[in-house]
Amino acid sequence: MAFESFADFIDMGGHGLFVWLSYALGIFTIVGCIVQPLLQSKAIKRDLRRRFRREEGSA
Amino acid sequence: MAYKWLPRWFFQLASPRWCYQITGQLIPWFAAISGLLVVSGIIWGLAFAPPDYQQGNSFRIIYLHVPSAILAQSFYMLMALAGAIGLIWKMKVADMVAKSVAPIGAALAVLALLTGAIWGKPTWGSWWVWDARLTSMLVLLFLYLGVIALNSAIESETTAAQSTAVLALVGLVNIPIIKYSVEWWNTLHQPATFKLTEKPAMPPEMWVPLLVMVIGLYMMFGLALMLRLRNEILLRERRASWVKELLAVKA
Numbered sequence: 162m163a164f165e166s167f168a169d170f171i172d173m174g175g176h177g178l179f180v181w182l183s184y185a186l187g188i189f190t191i192v193g194c195i196v197q198p199l200l201q202s203k204a205i206k207r208d209l210r211r212r213f214r215r216e217e218g219s220a
Numbered sequence: 221m222a223y224k225w226l227p228r229w230f231f232q233l234a235s236p237r238w239c240y241q242i243t244g245q246l247i248p249w250f251a252a253i254s255g256l257l258v259v260s261g262i263i264w265g266l267a268f269a270p271p272d273y274q275q276g277n278s279f280r281i282i283y284l285h286v287p288s289a290i291l292a293q294s295f296y297m298l299m300a301l302a303g304a305i306g307l308i309w310k311m312k313v314a315d316m317v318a319k320s321v322a323p324i325g326a327a328l329a330v331l332a333l334l335t336g337a338i339w340g341k342p343t344w345g346s347w348w349v350w351d352a353r354l355t356s357m358l359v360l361l362f363l364y365l366g367v368i369a370l371n372s373a374i375e376s377e378t379t380a381a382q383s384t385a386v387l388a389l390v391g392l393v394n395i396p397i398i399k400y401s402v403e404w405w406n407t408l409h410q411p412a413t414f415k416l417t418e419k420p421a422m423p424p425e426m427w428v429p430l431l432v433m434v435i436g437l438y439m440m441f442g443l444a445l446m447l448r449l450r451n452e453i454l455l456r457e458r459r460a461s462w463v464k465e466l467l468a469v470k471a
Contacts, residue, residue, distance in 0.1 A: 162267055163267060163269060163277075170266075170267065173277035173278070174271065175276070175277075176276060176277050176278035179278050179281065179339065183281045183285070183334075183338050184262070184284065186331060186334055186338075187284040187335065190288075190328070190330075190331045191258070193327070194324055194327055195444055195447065198447035198448045198451055202450065202451050205451055205455060206454070206467055209467055213464055213467065
């Protein structure tokens with residue numbers, strides 16, 4: 162471990178704000194890029210199924 | 221137009237259905253491996269890599285900044301390549317790949333620029349300088365945004381794909397500029413960590429987690445790309461019978 166205590170880990174030798182802000186942005190970007198298409202996929206499939214059902218009904 | 225010198229799998233790639241199936245099989249593997257690599261890379265980089273004797277602990281930002289910068293450039297090249305294939309061989313799938321890459325590449329460029337600025341503040345005393353590396357990365361972001369905007373502005377899918385492919389290809393010259401900016405110009409930004417022929421200037425305790433993060437994030441954003449591509453395929457191929465069957469079964 163590069164740190165003596167958890168408090169030191171959070172503080173990052175005075176650079177805590179910079180490091181944790183960067184990692185927060187990083188996690189946000191990664192999670193966003195994965196979650197957004199997953200949600201979109203659900204919406205697309207739901208809409209397409211609705212459309213197919215409607216077409217079948219009028220056929 | 222069938223070219224004899226191209227392998228058969230190249231034309232198999234042209235089938236949206238085949239792409240949908242193969243990405244479906246790859247996704248769980250990419251998710252598991254990338255998850256493992258990224259989580260261990262972050263923990264290693266944050267808690268176990270030694271602090272830099274000059275920069276202290278702010279250097280740990282490298283484990284996000286460098287991979288996102290590398291990926292932003294790689295994905296741009298992929299976008300330009302996919303666009304070129306779409307232009308030359310009129311492959312719909314290539315157009316779909318190019319369209320799917322753009323927002324991910326833009327997000328990565330933003331992350332690289334932001335983490336770079338945050339890292340620059342304690343290191344150089346400034347959030348931003350107009351040096352060659354930073355400026356050309358900003359241009360990269362503008363190119364991505366231009367591709368996204370152009371794509372949404374044009375109604376016809378084919379025309380949109382052609383125009384954005386041309387834009388992506390014109391902007392390709394920016395990539396070697398970014399790469400060699402630290403060699404050609406007097407820049408504040410430091411030179412490359414990883415070179416093809418030399419050993420890295422930093423000790424393995426520092427560069428091994430960086431390599432883990434580069435590979436892990438390549439796979440993770442590759443996964444994101446596959447997810448977007450599948451959505452694009454479903455939307456564009458919705459009239460096809462295989463899509464109807466696929467969705468009917470899942471009901």
